[in-house]
Amino acid sequence: xxxxxxxxxxxxxxxxxxxxxxxxxxxxxxxxxxxxxxxxxxxxxxxxxxxxxxxxxxxxxxxxxxxxxxxxxxxxxxxxxxxxxxxxxxxxxxxxxxxxxxxxxxxxxxxxxxxxxxxxxxxxxxxxxxxxxxxxxxxxxxxx
Numbered sequence: 624x625x626x627x628x629x630x631x632x633x634x635x636x637x638x639x640x641x642x643x644x645x646x647x648x649x650x651x652x653x654x655x656x657x658x659x660x661x662x663x664x665x666x667x668x669x670x671x672x673x674x675x676x677x678x679x680x681x682x683x684x685x686x687x688x689x690x691x692x693x694x695x696x697x698x699x700x701x702x703x704x705x706x707x708x709x710x711x712x713x714x715x716x717x718x719x720x721x722x723x724x725x726x727x728x729x730x731x732x733x734x735x736x737x738x739x740x741x742x743x744x745x746x747x748x749x750x751x752x753x754x755x756x757x758x759x760x761x762x763x764x765x766x767x
Contacts, residue, residue: 645676730758
């Protein structure tokens with residue numbers, strides 16, 4: 624396993640990984656806002672992921688500080704890392720497939736994290752469920 628992949632051994636590590644994943648997604652989508660066909664969709668995704676990163680950071684600061692050291696098991700960050708580098712060039716289909724893959728990984732992260740959060744804090748579980756639904760909705764929009 625890659626040594627750079629964080630260990631998701633506490634709820635705090637999970638939440639930091641989730642926030643960083645959201646920031647990374649926002650940056651990656653922001654690179655494609657000039658796409659003639661899909662620029663608007665990628666701009667909306669970038670904005671959504673920036674807001675989600677901020678939401679996660681606020682949630683940790685305001686509601687979860689005491690809970691961040693709660694141990695968790697069964698999550699491996701390498702399962703949720705973004706797909707390889709985004710495709711270069713202007714291939715809209717390749718970009719959409721890459722974006723769908725990224726959203727799928729984020730949705731799984733939040734769905735799996737929800738199971739962990741449910742044991743730790745119900746409010747956090749509900750927030751993570753909402754983030755998973757948002758990623759699932761983004762996938763549906765790409766397919767529809």
